[in-house]
Amino acid sequence: MTAPVLFGAIYSVYTRIARLALAEKGVAHRFEPVDIFDPPSVPAEYRGLHPFDRIPALRHGALDLFETAAIARYVDEGFAGPPLQPAAPGARARMAQIVGLLDAYAYRTLVWDVFVERVRKPVRGEPVDEGRIAAALPQAARCCRVLEGFLGGGDWLAGEGLGPTLADLHAAPMFACFRMAPEGASMLAAHAALDRWYRRMAARPSMLATPSPMIEGASHAGA
Ligand SMILES: N[C@@H](CCC(=O)N[C@@H](CS)C(=O)NCC(=O)O)C(=O)O
Structure with missing residues (x-):
């Protein structure tokens, strides 16, 4: 499968959370900038990815995800690397x-x-x-x-x-x-x-x- 793509902005608190999960796991990915606070610049494709007009969102193969907690959990569970959640x-x-x-x-x-x-x-x-x-x-x-x-x-x-x-x-x-x-x-x-x-x-x-x-x-x- 191709590498995941994270859509977001480097100034965004929630995008940073997702980026931290990717970095802690060592997951190679592509970062696609989306400036949600500049609505005209937001690609139509992104509007389809996030029905609530927020950032970030993640695309991995056929899987599209929004909500940072879900993205971070997927990054932890879907990739090799140090576990980011307790087992118990x-x-x-x-x-x-x-x-x-x-x-x-x-x-x-x-x-x-x-x-x-x-x-x-x-x-x-x-x-x-x-x-x-x-x-x-x-x-x-x-x-x-x-x-x-x-x-x-x-x-x-x-x-x-x-x-x-x-x-x-x-x-x-x-x-x-x-x-x-x-x-x-x-x-x-x-x-x-x-x-x-x-x-x-x-x-x-x-x-x-x-x-x-x-x-x-x-x-x-x-x-
Ligand atoms: N519940 C969302 C919250 C994401 C969120 O609020 N992101 C902010 C940027 S840090 C945003 O997109 N704000 C745009 C707006 O409020 O219009 C998540 O967990 O991903």
């Missing part, structure tokens, strides 16, 4: 729980309410909604507290006995954004184990190989 049902379910809570409770808060408001809007010359940031911080703190609890003194969110799992790969791009805001950096510093976890993740070759232009400071409208 309980540990695997806990990993899926962390991925779910990141999607449901962390992404919008950490990325849109804090990072985009505090870091991206000034770059774009847009007014910052201080109320939105202030309202998000308790939820951000709750995310930090819960995730730190899952670390439980270990190195990874759900991977005792393994290296990082899909939970770590899901979380790291969100925290890469969050910590760019002073509020995020100080909140991470106040959660020492989570801060150490982030530094551990940030040093991985997969993270170093998938830098986000937004985090390096280049201007872009999206998140």
Whole structure:
């Protein structure tokens, strides 16, 4: 079968999660840029791949997939390389729980309410909604507290006995954004184990190989 094709944007948090899974597994693939925040540039073919107009999506032979958690799971289960999910049902379910809570409770808060408001809007010359940031911080703190609890003194969110799992790969791009805001950096510093976890993740070759232009400071409208 031909190599998988990942459609997405290098500035995108969710695309980065999929790229991390591909990199951690060492899967050769093609990257097809789709700038979802510039609708006229999005190829018609892509609209057929993702019925909700988001990125990323993955094509592998006859299989088309959207939703990052599903893509990352397929990358782990469909290819050789180090396992990114615990084998034991309980540990695997806990990993899926962390991925779910990141999607449901962390992404919008950490990325849109804090990072985009505090870091991206000034770059774009847009007014910052201080109320939105202030309202998000308790939820951000709750995310930090819960995730730190899952670390439980270990190195990874759900991977005792393994290296990082899909939970770590899901979380790291969100925290890469969050910590760019002073509020995020100080909140991470106040959660020492989570801060150490982030530094551990940030040093991985997969993270170093998938830098986000937004985090390096280049201007872009999206998140
Ligand atoms: N549930 C989707 C979320 C993907 C998502 O929200 N991607 C963002 C970029 S990081 C996007 O496409 N945003 C476009 C928009 O909000 O219009 C997944 O897990 O893949």
